[in-house]
Structure formats: structure tokens, C-alpha cells
Amino acid sequence: MSLLEQLFLQAAAEWAVTVIALIVSLVILWIITSVPVWFAAKIITVGKAKFKRALLVTAIGPAIYGVVFFVSTIVLAGIAGPLFIGLAFIFAFIAWIAVFKYGFETGWLRALGIAILATVLFVVIGAIITVALQFAIPDAPQITPIPAFNV
Numbered sequence: 274m275s276l277l278e279q280l281f282l283q284a285a286a287e288w289a290v291t292v293i294a295l296i297v298s299l300v301i302l303w304i305i306t307s308v309p310v311w312f313a314a315k316i317i318t319v320g321k322a323k324f325k326r327a328l329l330v331t332a333i334g335p336a337i338y339g340v341v342f343f344v345s346t347i348v349l350a351g352i353a354g355p356l357f358i359g360l361a362f363i364f365a366f367i368a369w370i371a372v373f374k375y376g377f378e379t380g381w382l383r384a385l386g387i388a389i390l391a392t393v394l395f396v397v398i399g400a401i402i403t404v405a406l407q408f409a410i411p412d413a414p415q416i417t418p419i420p421a422f423n424v
Contacts, residue, residue, distance in 0.1 A: 307331045309394035313387045314377045322377055330376035334369050341368040 274282075307327045314322030314330075342365035349357045374384035 303328070303331060306395070309398060310387070310391045312394055313390035314373075316390060317383050317386045318377055318379055326376055330372055333376070334372040337372050338365045338369045341365045 307324070307330075310331050311322060311324050311327035314327060342361050345361040345364040346358050349360055370381065370384045370388055373379070373387050374381055377384065377387060379387070
């Protein structure tokens with residue numbers, strides 16, 4: 274095998290490992306972000322929510338949010354100029370709540386409650402992870418969006 278072939282083989286192997294690590298990381302992140310949504314939905318729907326449904330909602334929700342935000346930004350910028358682009362956030366948020374509404378077969382207010390409670394739970398879980406990491410590894414870099422606590 275020539276040196277060039279070895280370099281190509283090594284580059285392909287490194288690329289494959291990177292892609293596999295990315296896919297595994299995204300799946301783990303998807304599952305982790307589904308847990309607060311599931312807990313929130315379980316509380317708001319009085320135990321009717323299933324974890325598979327939470328996984329589905331957390332997979333579809335951001336995609337719907339992104340599409341609605343992108344399309345409404347283009348439409349609003351074309352019609353009314355950049356001053357009304359802030360409305361795109363509102364439209365996208367309503368679309369995200371609609372995903373919760375239809376995904377968990379509930380009303381608009383309960384869907385909003387799921388979204389709010391899931392966000393609160395996500396922040397609490399992030400704070401717990403931050404504190405646990407600071408206890409376990411005091412000099413570890415901050416990896417969560419929660420400000421560092423003095424422990």
C-alpha cells in the first residue's frame with residue numbers, strides 16, 4: 274500500500290470516528306433534553322404522557338420552530354421590512370406550542386404549561402449537573418449554561 278493510500282485510509286477512519294461521535298452525541302443530547310419535557314408533560318397531563326411521545330415532540334418541535342421562524346422572517350421582511358421580524362419569534366413560539374398541543378393531545382394552555390415547566394426543569398437539571406461537576410472536578414471548565422456556583 275502506498276503512502277498516499279495510507280493517508281486516505283487514515284483520513285477516512287478519522288472522519289468515520291468523528292461522524293459516529295457526532296451521531297452518538299446528538300442522540301444522547303436528544304434523550305437528555307426529552308427528559309424534562311417528559312416530566313413536565315407527565316405532570317401537566319396527569320400521567321398520560323409517554324417518553325416515546327416526548328422524544329417525538331423534542332425531535333419535531335425544533336424543526337417546526339426553525340421552519341416557521343425562517344419562513345415568517347422572509348415573509349415579514351418582504352412585506353413590512355425588518356421592524357416586524359420580531360413577530361417571527363412569536364409565530365415560531367406558537368408553532369412550538371402547537372407541537373406540544375398535538376404531540377401530547379392536550380389544550381393550548383396545558384401545552385404552554387408543558388413548555389414553561391420543561392424549561393424550568395431543564396434549568397434545574399442544568400444547575401444540578403453544574404454543581405455535581407464542580408464537586409467532582411473543581412477545576413473543570415463550565416459546560417452548562419448555568420452560571421458557576423460557589424461551592
